[in-house]
Amino acid sequence: MRLRAFALLALAAVSFRSSEAQEKEKKPEPPRVTACAPLEVSPGVTATVRLRGLRLDSATELRFVPADPTIKAELKEKKKADAPNGLDVKEIGDTQLEMVLTVPAERPPGTLKYQVNTGGGWTPERELRVIAGAALIDEKEPNGGFREAQGIDRTKTLRGVIKEDKDVDVFAFKATAGERIETRVIAAQSASLLDPVLTMFDARGQFLCSNDDSAGSRDPMATLTAPSDGNYFVSVQDAGDRGGTFYAYELELKTVP
Numbered sequence: 001m002r003l004r005a006f007a008l009l010a011l012a013a014v015s016f017r018s019s020e021a022q023e024k025e026k027k028p029e030p031p032r033v034t035a036c037a038p039l040e041v042s043p044g045v046t047a048t049v050r051l052r053g054l055r056l057d058s059a060t061e062l063r064f065v066p067a068d069p070t071i072k073a074e075l076k077e078k079k080k081a082d083a084p085n086g087l088d089v090k091e092i093g094d095t096q097l098e099m100v101l102t103v104p105a106e107r108p109p110g111t112l113k114y115q116v117n118t119g120g121g122w123t124p125e126r127e128l129r130v131i132a133g134a135a136l137i138d139e140k141e142p143n144g145g146f147r148e149a150q151g152i153d154r155t156k157t158l159r160g161v162i163k164e165d166k167d168v169d170v171f172a173f174k175a176t177a178g179e180r181i182e183t184r185v186i187a188a189q190s191a192s193l194l195d196p197v198l199t200m201f202d203a204r205g206q207f208l209c210s211n212d213d214s215a216g217s218r219d220p221m222a223t224l225t226a227p228s229d230g231n232y233f234v235s236v237q238d239a240g241d242r243g244g245t246f247y248a249y250e251l252e253l254k255t256v257p
């Protein structure tokens, strides 16, 4: 009798467990953002930001962390999307979402954390950089070689995109002899699919230095001591020669002691 009761109990436990497992299977999984473009917004400027990820085509709501009712935000086009150039769709997701954001003009530079909701819950927090419009320069194509290099103002952040496979972006800047210039690319540490490589050259196009990954991130950093007064070049490309909409980056050059 006791044995039979035990067997019944065990059976009940099994069926309870399996219905719990079924319940779990039915519950939709939370969405995830794997990439975004551009990587930044400017206060007072309405911007369309594209997100790539898992289950974003059923997005219903967007929120900021901490909550900020002064930001105007709207979810726009939601759709299924193919995996770009051979990337694994399970990793980067097969959906896209557009959000149109206006951050108030008074907001100071920094970061803006956000989350997207679907029936399955909220995405983990992601962040956009907030950079004043006057401190940003946009990349201008064509800039694929030394002859068509884009001259840049080193006091500003350049915002660019490796827009297709094998795209290389080249920028020109001036430096004085002995000046130390720290150059870095921000991409992977934000939410870009780009694995950037940066390379620096002198005015004749001779290689000076290069970096792929630094400080535990796929984003490179290099410090150049200018050997003489004159023009220099810096190039940005993808380590795997890939490119596309979600291969955005920021390039910053600053003089350091």
Ligand SMILES: [Ca+2]
Residues within 6 Å of the ligand: 139, 141, 160, 161, 162, 163, 167, 168, 169
């Ligand atoms: Ca480009």
Ligand SMILES: [Ca+2]
Residues within 6 Å of the ligand: 195, 196, 197, 211, 212, 213, 217, 218, 219, 220, 239
């Ligand atoms: Ca890299």
